[in-house]
Amino acid sequence: MMQIDRTITLLKQGKHITEEAVYSLCLKSQELLMTEANVTHVDTPVTICGDIHGQLHDLLTLFDKSGGVEKTRYIFLGDFVDRGFYSLESFLLLICYKLKYPDRITLIRGNHETRQITKVYGFYDEIMRKYGNSNVWRYCCEVFDYLSLGAIINNNIFCVHGGLSPDVSTIDEIRAIDRKQEVPHEGAMCDLLWSDPDDVEKWSLSPRGAGFVFGQNEVNQFLHTNNVELIARAHQLVMEGYKEMFDGGLVTVWSAPNYCYRCGNVAAVLRIEDDLQRNYTIFDAVQPQDGVGNAIIPTKKSQMDYFL
Amino acid sequence: MSQRPDNKKFTRPEGINTIQIDAARQMHMRTVQARIPGGGTTTQSSTSQYKIPQNALNGGEPRTITTGRMFSAPSRSPPARHICNNPNNPPCANCGGVIIPSPKAFLPLEDRPSISINNWTISSKKRPILNAEELNNWETKELRGLGALPEMIFGNNFIRIMNTEHKWGIEFNTLDALKMVSLSDSGIRVAHSKVWLDSKLQQQQQDIMGDSSSIDMENSLKIVKNYDWTYSTEYEGTVVGDNKDTYSFKVDNNLKLPIDKLSKQDKILYFDEMVLFEDELADCGVSMLNVKIRVMNERLLLLCRFFLRVDDVLLRVYDTRVYVEFDDNVVMREIKKYEGNYNDILAKHHISHSHDPKAALRDSNWVAENTPIVDKRCEIMTFNDLKQ
Numbered sequence: 001m002m003q004i005d006r007t008i009t010l011l012k013q014g015k016h017i018t019e020e021a022v023y024s025l026c027l028k029s030q031e032l033l034m035t036e037a038n039v040t041h042v043d044t045p046v047t048i049c050g051d052i053h054g055q056l057h058d059l060l061t062l063f064d065k066s067g068g069v070e071k072t073r074y075i076f077l078g079d080f081v082d083r084g085f086y087s088l089e090s091f092l093l094l095i096c097y098k099l100k101y102p103d104r105i106t107l108i109r110g111n112h113e114t115r116q117i118t119k120v121y122g123f124y125d126e127i128m129r130k131y132g133n134s135n136v137w138r139y140c141c142e143v144f145d146y147l148s149l150g151a152i153i154n155n156n157i158f159c160v161h162g163g164l165s166p167d168v169s170t171i172d173e174i175r176a177i178d179r180k181q182e183v184p185h186e187g188a189m190c191d192l193l194w195s196d197p198d199d200v201e202k203w204s205l206s207p208r209g210a211g212f213v214f215g216q217n218e219v220n221q222f223l224h225t226n227n228v229e230l231i232a233r234a235h236q237l238v239m240e241g242y243k244e245m246f247d248g249g250l251v252t253v254w255s256a257p258n259y260c261y262r263c264g265n266v267a268a269v270l271r272i273e274d275d276l277q278r279n280y281t282i283f284d285a286v287q288p289q290d291g292v293g294n295a296i297i298p299t300k301k302s303q304m305d306y307f308l
Numbered sequence: 309m310s311q312r313p314d315n316k317k318f319t320r321p322e323g324i325n326t327i328q329i330d331a332a333r334q335m336h337m338r339t340v341q342a343r344i345p346g347g348g349t350t351t352q353s354s355t356s357q358y359k360i361p362q363n364a365l366n367g368g369e370p371r372t373i374t375t376g377r378m379f380s381a382p383s384r385s386p387p388a389r390h391i392c393n394n395p396n397n398p399p400c401a402n403c404g405g406v407i408i409p410s411p412k413a414f415l416p417l418e419d420r421p422s423i424s425i426n427n428w429t430i431s432s433k434k435r436p437i438l439n440a441e442e443l444n445n446w447e448t449k450e451l452r453g454l455g456a457l458p459e460m461i462f463g464n465n466f467i468r469i470m471n472t473e474h475k476w477g478i479e480f481n482t483l484d485a486l487k488m489v490s491l492s493d494s495g496i497r498v499a500h501s502k503v504w505l506d507s508k509l510q511q512q513q514q515d516i517m518g519d520s521s522s523i524d525m526e527n528s529l530k531i532v533k534n535y536d537w538t539y540s541t542e543y544e545g546t547v548v549g550d551n552k553d554t555y556s557f558k559v560d561n562n563l564k565l566p567i568d569k570l571s572k573q574d575k576i577l578y579f580d581e582m583v584l585f586e587d588e589l590a591d592c593g594v595s596m597l598n599v600k601i602r603v604m605n606e607r608l609l610l611l612c613r614f615f616l617r618v619d620d621v622l623l624r625v626y627d628t629r630v631y632v633e634f635d636d637n638v639v640m641r642e643i644k645k646y647e648g649n650y651n652d653i654l655a656k657h658h659i660s661h662s663h664d665p666k667a668a669l670r671d672s673n674w675v676a677e678n679t680p681i682v683d684k685r686c687e688i689m690t691f692n693d694l695k696q
Contacts, residue, residue, distance in 0.1 A: 120619070121591065186503065198456060200532050206537070207455060207494075207531050207533065207534060208497065208498045208537050209498050210497070210500055213456075237437075239438060259460075306602070307600060307602065307609070307611055308571065308609070
């Protein structure tokens with residue numbers, strides 16, 4: 001426990017964590033996550049958070065603005081890594097909290113918590129840059145395989161990263177999935193992490209040729225069958241931080257402000273009270289500075305060049 | 309902003325808190341100051357036009373800039389003749405240095421950098437991605453029919469080149485670019501599409517045999533909304549101004565942009581670069597439209613580039629270059645299109661010292677250099693040719 005506290009302090013300062021320390025953290029969190037169900041039960045009050053994408057300083061703001069893990073229960077809907085410059089620190093901070101307060105934090109797998117995606121979208125590169133080898137990336141990917149696929153709050157609100165799957169009509173069917181693997185390219189597990197809501201009449205194929213989009217009918221059907229009132233998901237950028245759809249039957253929560261350090265969007269978290277009331281907290285991006293006041297996030301500033 | 313337990317839904321408070329305005333002002337001040345070469349802390353003049361008296365320019369040495377600069381200044385500066393139209397433009401060489409518009413000055417302030425040379429005025433604007441209201445308007449009106457819009461739409465961004473004398477200009481904006489995205493099936497599929505579809509069909513067979521009918525799978529494997537999900541756009545800019553119909557480009561494929569003139573390291577008086585839209589194609593690649601401009605004393609060059617990478621499938625670069633020679637009032641537009649198979653192009657990347665051999669495929673310059681050219685066109689406009 002002492003070691004976890006020390007690591008948390010280091011992480012908050014964005015300091016280097018040794019490979020051995022990461023290995024030990026990853027091993028411990030695997031043991032812990034292994035015991036969790038595919039769909040975890042969570043009690044209210046709880047705060048639902050969307051994509052983080054390695055924006056550590058914004059994650060710290062998130063905890064700051066929403067009560068902090070000492071006092072508040074959290075569900076994170078996945079996509080902790082990639083895009084931002086501090087994927088490792090963000091993910092490690094979350095698993096440290098998970099180890100320290102196992103019943104106060106639930107981590108759901110996002111489509112970026114996979115080997116294939118992290119190799120392309122930044123997390124792998126970040127590890128290579130910070131460690132010179134890919135060991136730490138491998139340890140983290142092994143933790144990804146144990147993350148839950150969803151959560152259910154008071155038997156009333158279903159939480160998932162992407163959306164619904166035509167292969168899943170009841171939450172029990174999700175419980176039956178063997179989740180401890182790399183996210184496959186098809187099937188229920190893939191759909192839960194990848195699919196998007198849209199204004200379509202019924203299940204339809206994404207024009208990309210893989211993946212589903214679902215509409216209000218599918219949402220209503222799912223809500224009715226499972227006797228829940230809301231699907232809370234993340235996965236899509238929203239300028240306002242959250243977006244309710246289908247008469248409030250589905251909400252997208254987005255928690256990475258100024259996404260990719262240039263979108264200018266705000267972020268939100270959704271707190272569910274004991275009476276299931278929904279309260280959104282909106283927050284802005286921070287411009288973190290080092291001790292002498294220099295910005296430490298490399299902003300993507302226009303670099304003047306003699307292009308041809 | 310804090311939680312508001314009294315409301316079921318969060319609503320934005322009316323108006324803006326003074327503290328936020330103050331913070332925004334300070335941020336704006338910092339950004340503006342950061343743009344002044346030499347990190348100057350002087351407050352800019354608040355006049356709307358910042359014109360330098362000619363005698364200050366011609367007499368004596370040109371003012372030297374003390375801090376390290378990215379580019380060496382030419383040995384002899386030409387007489388300045390341009391006007392900075394926005395007091396927040398950092399002063400230019402003759403009035404002090406290089407103009408680099410700020411990427412971050414927004415909310416609630418808006419920065420609209422602009423410069424004039426002869427009868428040409430160049431301006432640009434950068435804002436955050438569209439908000440829900442704007443997005444809804446585009447979805448339901450402006451771009452109805454286009455399925456899901458790109459994830460990041462910088463819909464208020466633009467670069468505009470205007471000839472004030474002839475009331476003719478060309479601008480690059482997001483909406484017009486997206487209006488050119490095809491509303492039919494592009495035929496392009498992500499790499500794992502076949503595997504994915506096959507598995508669904510197989511499952512369907514099993515369902516029929518087992519007589520379980522959870523959902524109508526055959527129907528669900530159809531694409532309901534057809535549109536080009538790669539957002540490929542052949543946008544070449546929008547002609548604007550009162551006389552937009554008076555003058556026209558004439559195609560002349562024998563022409564070439566004057567690379568010698570454009571290769572000269574003439575001092576850049578105005579530079580801006582912006583993304584108009586970007587989509588990560590559900591993590592199957594990238595689709596991005598980007599535009600940048602550099603303005604020198606005698607000419608300008610603008611490059612609008614559409615870059616598409618569908619991982620393991622294809623690469624595509626559509627370049628539109630606009631070149632203006634100020635003294636001759638000549639405008640040239642060159643269109644080049646490159647397209648090729650992803651793996652063929654990856655194979656050209658022999659030397660891979662990097663741990664990430666695919667990094668090159670994220671670099672649109674490298675891709676443009678290594679992808680076969682499939683189309684090329686060059687056009688010219690002088691204000692002499694009136695449209696029929």
